[in-house]
Amino acid sequence: MADDIITTGKVAVITxxxxxxxxxxxxxxxxxxxxxxxxDVVGGELAATASAAKAAGSPEAIAVPTDVGDRAAVEALATAAFERFGGVDLLMNNAAIGEGGGVLENPDNWRKLMDVNLWGVVNGVQAFVPRMIEAGRPGYVINTGSKQGITTPPGNAAYNASKAAVKVVTEQLAHELRTRGSRLTAHLLIPGWTFTGMTASDPAAQKPDGAWHAVEVVDFMLAGLAKGDFYILCPDNETPRRLDEKRMAWAIGDVIYNRPALSRWHPDYNDAFARYIEE
Incomplete structure (x- = not known):
């Protein structure tokens, strides 16, 4: 189905x-x-991306400054898209920020991060998807998650919680679309270590050897869409898929075997986890 959706003249919305x-x-x-x-909220850079997209071959690319945490702004974005182009074939709810904090700190950061990372996705889904369903066209809804929303490592509880919620929202959306008989499909993009503005605030910074460039993630995403994958689990130059799989299986094993929370980082389980990875 990818060739029918990601093709000349079709319409994509990307946050x-x-x-x-x-x-x-x-x-x-x-x-x-x-x-x-x-x-995006970064107006100048957003306009530059729109210009670069036109130069890369887009027949039309418009920049709509939008705070995805503001429901009214996302509704206005949807209205602008449908009025301009008559429909939307691909929605990518991708906007996210990284600065959150631990469970016992930074309540203002928590609220801001949840507004963008979680409510930005919910707002996008609720503003666009009913109109996309009504149009009856095949299409993709892609929400950007994170491995941290699955293995939930210690250090940034707010970010992990937001991305865990995005995973659940996207799974539920996939089920609802399927049971409705919709021609839309939902997909969860799960990037690996990616060199982006979030991970490299210094514009002069060099990409670490272990990270992927953002375009590698996008190419992997497009290949996953072509295969019909729901979970688009990206590796990187440091972590192969098999290692990701074992880390994720260990994480759910905490529930199944009633181990301590986040046992992968618990001193009593260091040796057991190391043996498990080596098996």
Whole structure:
């Protein structure tokens, strides 16, 4: 189905499009000839992405500055997209921020992060998907999650919680679309270690050897969509898929075997986890 959706003249909406994975997606979809509606809060960089998308082959790319945590702003984004192009074939709820904090700290950061990372996805789904269903066209809804929403490592509880919630929202959306007989499909993009604006605040920084470029994530995403994958689990240059699988299996094993929470980082389980990985 990918060739029917990601093709000349079809319409894609991407949030968080000014930088990183969102920008890379905009440029790749532009090369496919898609019309683009690009959203972000970073106005100047967003406009630059729209210009670059036109140069890359998009017949039309518009920049719509949008705070995805603001429901009214996302509704306005949807209205702009449907009024301009008559429909949307691909929605990528990608906008995210990383600064949250631990469970016992930074309540303001928690609220801001949840507004973007979780409510930005919910707002996007609720503003766009009913209209996409009504149009009756095949299409994709892609929500950007994170491995940290599955293995939930200690250190940034707010970010982990937001991405765990995105996983659940996307799974539920996939089920609802399937039971409705909709021509839309939902997909959870799970990037690996990716060199983006979130992970590299210094514009002069060099990509670490272990990280992927954002465009590698997008290419992997496109291949996953073509295969019909729901979970688009990206490796990187440091972590192969098999290691990701074992880490995720260990995480759910904490529940099954009633181990301590986050036992992978518990001193009493260091040796057991190491043996498990080596098996």
């Amino acid at each position: 968080g499009a000014a930088r990183g994975i969102g920008r890379a997606a905009a440029l790749r979809l532009a090369e496919k000839g898609m019309k683009l509606v690009l959203a």
